[in-house]
Amino acid sequence: MTATSAPEAALGVLPRADGSAKYSHAGYTVTASVNGPIEAQRRDEHAYEAHVDVIVRPAAGVGGTRERHLESILQSSLSQIILVKNFPRSLIQIVLQVEDSPENDYVNTKLVQASLNFAIMPALMQTAVLALLSAGVPMRATATATAVTIAQQDGAKRITVDPTPRDIETARSVHVLAFTSHDELLLAESEGDFTVKEWDDVYETAKAICCRSAPAKEGVAMVLDDEDASGPDMRQFLRSAAGAKVAADLHWK
């Protein structure tokens, strides 16, 4: 699978969960289930708001410290966009199962990698948001995320969107940014070696992907927009995925 492939999503794939979604993009495939609001365990119970519980399961093996870190990042971000104050003393549980991740042909594959895998974060975030939409959990905004790398190539800087594992390995810096649908910066995780100026470029690139204003008119304008696009339009994608699900559900009318 190439990195430039368009994202794909299906909503409501699991029959028993309150909401679920399957999402694949840039070689990653993630399935998420959302249950909630359900009764919280005593120790997780909060008097004023719902507890958001995120569980990340890797494609192989059991989760380790890296998954705990991903969970804590997702938990803090998602509890910002979910209206947690509406459901005091309850629990919203999000389980993210990684099904497929791209392999790096250049290195030995090792099962246990404690290092943070940046490229998987957008996929996890996007799947979680889709599953929350599918479960009908009230949210303040939706979120879109993307991963960007900066590589030094022949003396020039090259910005890559949706990097492959090989891109990440050769890149100088790796960045993950997520924006809410109000164009606010929700999450920014970067690693490597970069300057403020470079980060600004990354910010612009990521914002163009995550927060592109939807074309006002359908039809010609949209086709033109797609041609000069520098990357996938995540917000439009989220909208169309949810729209397709609603259309399918209301087909009987």
Place this chain on the structure above:
Amino acid sequence: MTAPTINLPGPIFAKLSPHPFLLRNLTPAASNSSSSAAPTRTNGRASQEARPVHITASSLSHAHGSALVRVGDTTVICGVRGELLPVERIPQFRPLVDNNSQDEIGGTGTGTGGSGALRDYDLLVPNIELATGAAPQFLPGVPPTALAQTLSTRVYSLLHATGLVEAADLRCGTAPGRSARRVGRIRRTVGTRIRKWERGMRRRRRRRRAEVEGEERVVAYWVLYVDLLFLSFDGNPFDAAWAAVVAALRDTKLPAARWDPDRELVVCSRTEERKLNVRGLPVACSAAVFMEKEQSDAPGEGRNWILLDPDRLEETLCREMITVVVDCSDGETRIKSMEKQGGTVIGRELIRGYVGVAEGRWKEVQKAMG
């Protein structure tokens, strides 16, 4: 009828309703502002004021390198211990293709060659323990908490991303410089030994031939176990932990190890030691965002304060956190890592300004490192 006013001492007010307590301190009332006009935090600091850092290096006698870092009431001790890992024990070991490639490894590539070895062979093993009693929330007899696991992942990631230590410095090999001088002697002693034992020598002979040709062969790697223990926990664990890791690595002296061809062993010197080469001085700087309204649904409304180096009370009341790791040792400010999560207050402009704050913190920590 006026409502009765209750005067509570500070600590009780803080326990009963921590959020209004902190808010009240940050917004001093206009009427009684004669003495303390400037808004301060509950700990008496200004919002952009960090706690002073105290670093004591070489505080452990049995570790190869160690450091004790105190940031206010957060105290963390870090010990680095090296252990030799012979290459025969590494599964999927790939010998270095050529010696010239070592030069380019040093650069920025996070994956190729040298740094790849760090990651592939797990040469850096950080572990973080939050001691029972360091803070009231750490209970005895429980598995590592999510906080401890998150911290250790962040330290591990950053150790690799910053390239603080390079695989080239952890290699023990048949030294290329000395081999030419030693080859003659090796040949003589080995010659008699080969006559003695005829079996199983083919592999060894091939090695000798390589040595005679002056090639460097890696025989072992140092594995650095970086253990961190929080003795006392009062917020902002990552900054303290990272400062401790850097200080301990800068303090690390590994014994001089050489390959003894006669015994086919790596032997370490009892007296001679060599300082570990640590590149750069990355410093972490964290802050939390305190919102005026605790209960609001839209986090955009209300005032907010960015509290540098939050303590434990502040951390429990803040959702949004930012950590920036900067390195100004080359004159230019390079950002090594940035983590911002849990809210939408900090946008692009604030991050730009925050890098300047982190530069100030870098100078403080650099001074403390000495």
